[in-house]
Amino acid sequence: xxxxxxxxxxxxxxxxxxxxxxxxxxxxxxxxxxxxxxxxxxxxxxxxxxxxxxxxxxxxxxxxxxxxxxxxxxxxxxxxxxxxxxxxxxxxxxxxxxxxxxxxxxxxxxxxxx
Numbered sequence: 001x002x003x004x005x006x007x008x009x010x011x012x013x014x015x016x017x018x019x020x021x022x023x024x025x026x027x028x029x030x031x032x033x034x035x036x037x038x039x040x041x042x043x044x045x046x047x048x049x050x051x052x053x054x055x056x057x058x059x060x061x062x063x064x065x066x067x068x069x070x071x072x073x074x075x076x077x078x079x080x081x082x083x084x085x086x087x088x089x090x091x092x093x094x095x096x097x098x099x100x101x102x103x104x105x106x107x108x109x110x111x112x113x114x
Contacts, residue, residue, distance in 0.1 A: 012062070013110040017080045019097045020087050023111060024080060026067070029059040050083070057081070058103075068096065069103060078106040 012025040030040045043057045051057070052070060059067035064084040070076055078100040082090040100106035 013112045015080070015099050015106065015110055017097045017099055020080075020082075020089055022087065024061050024065060026110065027060050027062045029067070030057070067099075067106075077101045078103060 012027070014023040014025050016023050028038055030038045030043055032040050040056065040058065044051075047057055047066075051068070052072065052075070054072040055068050055070040057066045058069045058078075061067075061080075063086060065086065066081040066083055068079045068081050070079060077098050080097045080099050082095045082097070085092070085095060100109055
């Protein structure tokens with residue numbers, strides 16, 4: 001495996017969340033067997049009860065938002081989960097926003113600061 005989580009080459013590259021009309025900085029993508037805070041398996045265990053089936057938290061922003069990959073055929077894609085309800089648009093029952101149709105699409109759409 002060439003990569004196992006990490007940060008983008010350009011620190012705090014951003015992704016756009018259309019429904020929030022907001023650019024969100026990417027802090028880290030999680031790996032396996034890395035520090036507890038950034039481990040895919042530990043994160044899955046922590047959020048398992050709150051997650052939709054076929055979903056996995058794969059990263060986060062510098063605040064408290066999470067990046068979620070969903071592989072369900074109906075909802076597949078990468079989502080931003082504002083689980084702490086940081087944005088006024090977010091409510092307990094509606095706080096997850098699609099940002100890309102695939103993981104590759106998510107990576108391709110990252111906005112790099114100048």
